[in-house]
Amino acid sequence: MHYDNIRRGVFLARPNRFIAHVALAGGASGPDGFVICHVKNTGRCRELLVPGAAVYLQESGNPARKTKYDLIAVEKGTGETGRPPAAGVSRLINMDAQAPNKVFQEWAESGHFLPGLSLLRPETTWGNSRFDFYYEQSLKGDGAGTEQTYRRGFVEVKGVTLEEDGAVRFPDAPTERGVKHIEELMACRDAGYEACLCFVIQMTDVDYFSPNDRTHPAFGRALRRAAAAGVRILAYDCAVTPDSLALRAPVEVRL
Numbered sequence: 001m002h003y004d005n006i007r008r009g010v011f012l013a014r015p016n017r018f019i020a021h022v023a024l025a026g027g028a029s030g031p032d033g034f035v036i037c038h039v040k041n042t043g044r045c046r047e048l049l050v051p052g053a054a055v056y057l058q059e060s061g062n063p064a065r066k067t068k069y070d071l072i073a074v075e076k077g078t079g080e081t082g083r084p085p086a087a088g089v090s091r092l093i094n095m096d097a098q099a100p101n102k103v104f105q106e107w108a109e110s111g112h113f114l115p116g117l118s119l120l121r122p123e124t125t126w127g128n129s130r131f132d133f134y135y136e137q138s139l140k141g142d143g144a145g146t147e148q149t150y151r152r153g154f155v156e157v158k159g160v161t162l163e164e165d166g167a168v169r170f171p172d173a174p175t176e177r178g179v180k181h182i183e184e185l186m187a188c189r190d191a192g193y194e195a196c197l198c199f200v201i202q203m204t205d206v207d208y209f210s211p212n213d214r215t216h217p218a219f220g221r222a223l224r225r226a227a228a229a230g231v232r233i234l235a236y237d238c239a240v241t242p243d244s245l246a247l248r249a250p251v252e253v254r255l
Contacts, residue, residue: 001102003072003243005059009035011071011079014049017042020071022055037069041095043172045074045161048093053079056242072096073242076163093161093203094238094245100159100200101132103238107247108135114151124154126193129184132157153194156181160199160235166207168235168251170199174216182222185231196232197223201251202240208252209235224255 009022017039024033037057039049049055053076057069077090101122107113108120114137124134137151162172171178185195199209211220227233235251 001099001106001245003058005061006072006243007057007059007069008242009033009055009057011049011053011055011074012051014039019067020049020055022057022069022071024057035069036067037071038067039071039095041097041159041161043097043161045095045172047164048074048076048095048161050079054090070096072099073240091163091203092240092242093163094240095161095202096245097159099202099245100157103245103247104155104157104198104200105133107236108133112247118150126154126188129187131155131181131184131188151194153196154185154188155196155198156185157198157200160201160209161203162212163203163206166205168201168203168206168209169212169215170209171212171216171219175219178216179218179222182219182226182231186226186229189230194232195226195230196234197226199233199235199253200247201235201237202245204237204239204248206237206251208254210254220255227255 007024009024012021014020020037020039022035022037024035053074055071056073058072059069073094075090076093116137118138119136121134124131131154133155135153139149158170160168160170162169188195211223213220233253235253236247237249237251239246239248
């Protein structure tokens, strides 16, 4: 996926989880280039959004919006209290909470999730649950009049932005909703469907993924139960630039 109209700036403050104050580079949209922008991620992101951190904003063309810009990416390791990775250089991390579903859909429709995918439907309701995707894969018969069959299943996608020394973890804050999603995927398995939980790591070159047991032990316990029940647990990193994001390579999952 690609972003248009990207501007670089410097993060100043985050008065609440929805907005940030940013000083734009190379231009003035307010006093000294100061702008108020929408943060496209309601997670804590405390290790990312530190004063002085380099950030990237997308300028909106909608004149009716209250905020002209969306904050979509940050260079971790820049800023007053940013902790650089072991190599001593900054790490570009996409923070757009809507992006993981979009890049998963692009990746899956390109044949990387299941070869010969015949259906990938976003936002699908099953029972009392609503999943990010429902999929079908046609399985051909044996050529002797055998009825065509399908692999059918549901996918939940989670974006990951929390990184420390090459390890990435989810969630960065307690998420009862996330636990509920895992339990619903296990219910799908019990009903005969396939089920998959895909963690889209919104950065590149990480070592492994693990549940964040320190922040939310219940999520880690639920994830391990799901894996034991046959729910596929996937993790993929992303190629990230200031104006693009794409699923790149599998990452080891350590439960």
